[in-house]
Amino acid sequence: MQKLFATIAVIITGAILLNAVEDFPRFGDPHSPPNSGVSGGSVSSSVHYLQNTYLDTRVPNVVTAVLADYRGYDTLFETAVILTAGIAVFAILRVVRRKDEEESTGSEEKACSGEFSTSDSDGEGRHRVVVGTACRVVVPLAQLFGFYIIAHGHPSPGGGFQGGVVLGTSFILLALAGGLGSALGRLREDMYLRLACLGVFIYAGIGLLSLFFRRNFLDYGALSGLLQTGGEEMARSHGIFGVELGVAMTVTSVMFALFANLSTRGELKGGL
Amino acid sequence: MSEHLPVIVVLAPLFGAVIVGFFGTRDRHLCFPIALTALALSFVCSIGVVHHVATVGAWDYFVGGWESPHGVGIQLRADGVNSLLLLAIAVVALLALVYSIRQDGEKDAEKSPFFYVLFLLLCVGLFGITITGDAFNVYVLIEITALTSYGLVAIGSSRRSRVAAFQYLVIGTVGASFYLIGVGYLYLAVGSLNMADIRTILAANPEIANSRIIGTALVFILLGVWTKMGLFPLHGWLPNAYSYCPSGSANLMAPLVTKVSVYVMIRILFGVFGLGVITENPGWSDLVVLIAVGSIVAGSVMALTQREIKKMLCCLIVAEVGYMVGGTWLGDAGRWGLTGSMYHILADAMMTSCLFLAAGVFAKQFGATRLEHLSGLFRRSPWAAGAFTLGGLAMIGVPPMCGFFSKFYLIRGAIDSGHWLYIVALLGSSLVNAILFFRIFEIAYFGEVPESSESSEGGCPTRGRHAAWRTAPLLVAAALTLLLGIFNRPVIDLIRGTVVENIDIVSMQE
Numbered sequence: 001m002q003k004l005f006a007t008i009a010v011i012i013t014g015a016i017l018l019n020a021v022e023d024f025p026r027f028g029d030p031h032s033p034p035n036s037g038v039s040g041g042s043v044s045s046s047v048h049y050l051q052n053t054y055l056d057t058r059v060p061n062v063v064t065a066v067l068a069d070y071r072g073y074d075t076l077f078e079t080a081v082i083l084t085a086g087i088a089v090f091a092i093l094r095v096v097r098r099k100d101e102e103e104s105t106g107s108e109e110k111a112c113s114g115e116f117s118t119s120d121s122d123g124e125g126r127h128r129v130v131v132g133t134a135c136r137v138v139v140p141l142a143q144l145f146g147f148y149i150i151a152h153g154h155p156s157p158g159g160g161f162q163g164g165v166v167l168g169t170s171f172i173l174l175a176l177a178g179g180l181g182s183a184l185g186r187l188r189e190d191m192y193l194r195l196a197c198l199g200v201f202i203y204a205g206i207g208l209l210s211l212f213f214r215r216n217f218l219d220y221g222a223l224s225g226l227l228q229t230g231g232e233e234m235a236r237s238h239g240i241f242g243v244e245l246g247v248a249m250t251v252t253s254v255m256f257a258l259f260a261n262l263s264t265r266g267e268l269k270g271g272l
Numbered sequence: 273m274s275e276h277l278p279v280i281v282v283l284a285p286l287f288g289a290v291i292v293g294f295f296g297t298r299d300r301h302l303c304f305p306i307a308l309t310a311l312a313l314s315f316v317c318s319i320g321v322v323h324h325v326a327t328v329g330a331w332d333y334f335v336g337g338w339e340s341p342h343g344v345g346i347q348l349r350a351d352g353v354n355s356l357l358l359l360a361i362a363v364v365a366l367l368a369l370v371y372s373i374r375q376d377g378e379k380d381a382e383k384s385p386f387f388y389v390l391f392l393l394l395c396v397g398l399f400g401i402t403i404t405g406d407a408f409n410v411y412v413l414i415e416i417t418a419l420t421s422y423g424l425v426a427i428g429s430s431r432r433s434r435v436a437a438f439q440y441l442v443i444g445t446v447g448a449s450f451y452l453i454g455v456g457y458l459y460l461a462v463g464s465l466n467m468a469d470i471r472t473i474l475a476a477n478p479e480i481a482n483s484r485i486i487g488t489a490l491v492f493i494l495l496g497v498w499t500k501m502g503l504f505p506l507h508g509w510l511p512n513a514y515s516y517c518p519s520g521s522a523n524l525m526a527p528l529v530t531k532v533s534v535y536v537m538i539r540i541l542f543g544v545f546g547l548g549v550i551t552e553n554p555g556w557s558d559l560v561v562l563i564a565v566g567s568i569v570a571g572s573v574m575a576l577t578q579r580e581i582k583k584m585l586c587c588l589i590v591a592e593v594g595y596m597v598g599g600t601w602l603g604d605a606g607r608w609g610l611t612g613s614m615y616h617i618l619a620d621a622m623m624t625s626c627l628f629l630a631a632g633v634f635a636k637q638f639g640a641t642r643l644e645h646l647s648g649l650f651r652r653s654p655w656a657a658g659a660f661t662l663g664g665l666a667m668i669g670v671p672p673m674c675g676f677f678s679k680f681y682l683i684r685g686a687i688d689s690g691h692w693l694y695i696v697a698l699l700g701s702s703l704v705n706a707i708l709f710f711r712i713f714e715i716a717y718f719g720e721v722p723e724s725s726e727s728s729e730g731g732c733p734t735r736g737r738h739a740a741w742r743t744a745p746l747l748v749a750a751a752l753t754l755l756l757g758i759f760n761r762p763v764i765d766l767i768r769g770t771v772v773e774n775i776d777i778v779s780m781q782e
Contacts, residue, residue, distance in 0.1 A: 020488040033463035038473050043341040044463050073335040073346040077412045084393050088423030091386040190297055197293035204286055217279040219337040
C-alpha cells in the first residue's frame with residue numbers, strides 16, 4: 001500500500017516536472033535566458049562573467065572566478081556545509097571511552113582515551129609488502145597531483161574542492177593499505193578536526209580582511225596594498241588562491257574524517 | 273565597521289563556530305564564553321540593523337563589492353520583516369545557549385565542543401537565510417541549517433533520537449531538493465538568481481511570468497519550504513524530531529527552524545514572484561488556505577491526544593505553521609493577513625521559545641516529561657511555572673500577550689477576504705489551546721505535591737547553581753512574550769511601513 005502511494009507521488013512529481021519541459025529554451029541555445037539575459041532585467045550575469053572575468057580578476061578559468069570571487073559568499077557556506085558534515089558525523093558516531101572505563105574492560109589495544117588520541121598499533125608492523133610498496137609510490141604522487149589541482153584552479157579545471165578530495169583520498173589510501181592506525185599516525189584526529197576548522201577560518205578570514213580597508217566582505221581587491229600587487233586584479237587572483245587553499249584544507253580533513261569514522265563505526269581502530 | 277553590520281550578523285557565529293572547533297577540544301571551558309561572545313555580537317549587530325531599517329529604510333549590502341550589474345554578485349537585503357526576524361533569532365539563540373551551558377559531570381562532556389559548533393553553525397544558517405537577497409544563497413544556507421539540525425537531533429544519546437534524526441534527514445533532504453529544482457527552473461526562465469532582479473524581470477515580462485516553467489518553479493519551491501516547515505500533510509517528521517532531541521537543541525530548533533522556513537515562503541512570494549500570484553489565482557490560494565486549515569485542525573487534534581509535554585508543544589507548532597501559511601495566502605486587499613503572518617513569525621518564535629525552555633526546565637529539574645508529573649509544580653518552582661503560564665496564555669491568545677495581536681490581524685485579514693473556514697479553525701484551535709493549557713495549569717497549580725518530590729529527580733540532580741542558568745533565560749523569554757504583545761504597535765508599523773505598503777505600490781503599478 002505504501003509502495004503504491006509512493007509510486008503515485010513519484011509519477012505526479014515527474015509529470016509536473018515534465019509538463020514544463022515544452023517551454024524550456026532549446027538545449028545549448030545561445031539566446032536562452034540564462035545565457036543572454038531577459039529584457040527588463042539587468043545585463044545577464046553569464047555575459048558579464050564571460051566578458052569581464054579576465055579583466056576583473058586575471059583568472060582565465062571563468063568557473064573558478066565565479067565560484068570563488070563573484071559568488072564567493074555561496075562557496076564560503078558550501079565549505080561550511082562540508083565542515084558541518086564532518087563535525088556532525090563525528091558528534092554522532094565517534095565513540096568516546098574514558099580511561100577508567102577502558103581499564104575495566106581490559107582492552108589490550110591502547111585505544112582512544114578521553115582526549116581523542118588513537119593508537120598506532122596495527123598497520124606498520126604487518127607484512128603487506130606489495131600493497132605497502134605500491135602505496136609508497138602512489139601516495140606521494142596522489143598528494144602531489146592534489147596540490148597541482150589546487151594550485152592550477154586558475155588556468156584550468158581544478159581548485160580547492162577537487163584538489164582537497166584527491167588529497168583526502170591519499171590519506172584514505174594509506175588507511176586502506178596499511179590500516180587506519182598508520183594513516184592516523186600521519187594525520188591525527190585532533191589535527192584533522194582543527195585543520196577542517198582552520199580551512200573555513202582562512203576563507204572567512206581573507207574575506208574579513210577587506211573590511212579593515214573599508215571595503216565589503218570578500219572584496220579581495222582591497223588586499224592589493226597588503227599583497228603588494230600592482231592592481232586590484234592581481235589581488236583578486238591571489239585572494240581566490242587563498243580561499244581555495246582554505247577550501248582544500250577543510251575538504252581534505254573532512255574526507256578523511258568521514259572515512260575514518262564511518263568505516264570503524266566511530267571506534268577509530270582496527271576496522272576494515 | 274558599522275556599514276558592514278548585515279554581514280557581521282552572519283559572520284560572528286561562523287567565526288565563533290570555527291574558533292570553538294579549533295580551541296574547544298583542548299579546553300572545554302572556552303566553548304561557552306566563545307559561543308556567547310559570538311551570539312552577543314550578532315545580537316548587537318542585529319539591533320543596529322533594525323535601527324537602520326527603522327530610521328533610514330531598507331539596507332542593501334553587496335558581498336565582494338559586486339554591485340553592478342545587478343545579480344553578478346550576491347546581495348544581502350535587510351528590511352522591515354527580516355531585520356526583526358534577525359533580532360528574534362539572535363534573542364532566541366542567546367536564550368537557548370545560556371540554557372544549554374554544559375557541566376563537566378555530564379556523560380558526553382567530551383562531545384560538548386561539537387554541540388557548540390553545530391549550535392553556532394545552525395545560527396549561521398538561520399541568520400544567513402533571513403538576510404540574503406539571493407535565491408540560490410538561500411539553498412546553500414538551508415543546507416547548513418538542515419545538516420546542523422540533523423546533527424543536533426541525533427546528538428541525543430537515546431536510540432529514538434537517532435531514528436527521528438534519520439526520518440528528519442530523509443524528508444528534509446527531499447524538501448531541500450524540491451527547493452533546488454524550483455530555483456533551477458526559475459533560473460532557466462529568467463537567467464538571474466538575485467531576488468530583486470527576478471522580481472523586475474517577471475513584472476516587465478508577463479509572458480515569462482505566465483509560462484509553465486515559472487508555474488512549476490513556484491510549485492516546487494513551495495513544496496520544498498512546506499516540507500521544511502512541516503505543513504499538514506508533510507508534517508510527519510516534526511513531532512518526533514523536536515521532542516526526542518536533547519532540550520538544548522530543541523530550544524533553538526523548535527522556535528526558529530520552522531519560522532525561518534515560513535519567512536522564506538513569504539520572501540519568495542512577495543520578493544520574487546510578487547503577491548499577484550495570490551490575488552490572481554483565487555482558486556489556488558483558496559486551496560492553500562484549505563491546506564492551512566487542515567494543518568491547524570490536525571495540529572490541534574494531535575496535541576489533544578498527547579500526554580508528553582514536549583510532544584504536545586511540537587504538535588502545536590504544526591497548528592501555528594497553519595496560521596502563518598493561511599494568513600499569507602488570504603490575499604485580502606489590506607494585506608492584513610500577511611501582516612499578521614509576519615508578526616506571528618516573531619510572536620511564535622518568542623512563545624515557542626518560552627514554552628520549550630519551560631519544558632526543558634521541568635524535565636531537567638523535576639524529571640517531569642509528562643502531564644501527570646507536573647502535579648503541584650507551582651509550589652515547587654513558582655518562577656518556572658509562572659513563566660510557563662505566560663507562554664501558555666500567549667499561545668491561547670489572551671489580550672496583553674503577543675499571541676492575541678497576531679490572531680487579531682489574521683482574523684481581520686480573513687474577514688476582509690471572506691475566508692470563514694479559516695476563522696473557525698483559528699478560533700477553534702485557540703479553544704483547543706485553552707483546554708490544553710488550562711488542563712496543565714490545573715494540574716500544576718492545584719495538584720498535590722507528590723510525596724517523593726524531593727527524590728523524583730529523574731536521575732538529573734543539577735539544582736542549585738545551574739538551576740539559575742536554566743531558569744533565567746526562561747524568565748527573559750516570558751517577559752519578552754509579554755513585551756512583544758504590549759509594544760506590538762511599533763513592530764506592526766515597521767512591518768507594514770517597509771514591506772506591505774511597498775507591495776501595494778508595486779502591484780498597483782503593474
